[in-house]
Amino acid sequence: MRTLLILASALLMPLASHSQEADPGEGSLNITITNIENGSGTLYVAILDSDKNWLKSDIDAPPFRDVAQPVINTDDLVISVGDLPPGKYAVSVFQDLDGNAELDTNFIGYPKEPFGFSAPMGQFGPPDFDEAAITISGGEFSVEVSLN
Numbered sequence: 001m002r003t004l005l006i007l008a009s010a011l012l013m014p015l016a017s018h019s020q021e022a023d024p025g026e027g028s029l030n031i032t033i034t035n036i037e038n039g040s041g042t043l044y045v046a047i048l049d050s051d052k053n054w055l056k057s058d059i060d061a062p063p064f065r066d067v068a069q070p071v072i073n074t075d076d077l078v079i080s081v082g083d084l085p086p087g088k089y090a091v092s093v094f095q096d097l098d099g100n101a102e103l104d105t106n107f108i109g110y111p112k113e114p115f116g117f118s119a120p121m122g123q124f125g126p127p128d129f130d131e132a133a134i135t136i137s138g139g140e141f142s143v144e145v146s147l148n
Helices: 002-020
Strands: 027-034 042-048 065-070 077-084 087-096 115-117 134-136 139-146
Touching (some): 027 042, 027 134, 042 077, 065 077, 087 139, 134 139
Antiparallel strands (some): 027 077, 042 065, 087 134, 115 139
16 A cells, blocks of 8 residues: 555656746846936836727726836836747836826827837827737747837
8 A cells, every 4th residue: 555655656646746837938028228317207018918998998808918017217228028828029118107007198089198109100190909918838038118
């Protein structure tokens, strides 16, 4: 009986240790935010995994991941996000200067607070999801977002 228990333990041990390992396909994204002109407020970073919720503020379409980071100076800021499953992700950022946790816009909808994306602005507005998307397939990836 004791031999059977030792054999069963030896067979189950690799299963237990495998379940604790990270998925080898997961990746990380380092987002460098540049052109910070005001050393105050909060940066809100949204990482989106679908064009369905790209540039939407609808509570029913939340971002895949989001990060809030206080701004204390005008130096470039790097935000690292790990454990991203393989896929396409786009990044949008805005700097909330007045503390209301919303991107303030003027009467025609243009932002009054600094903002940026994982692709430059187009001639007629923000990039679409596919233009801004980064493909994560394991490993470490980087993107730069310049605030407008």
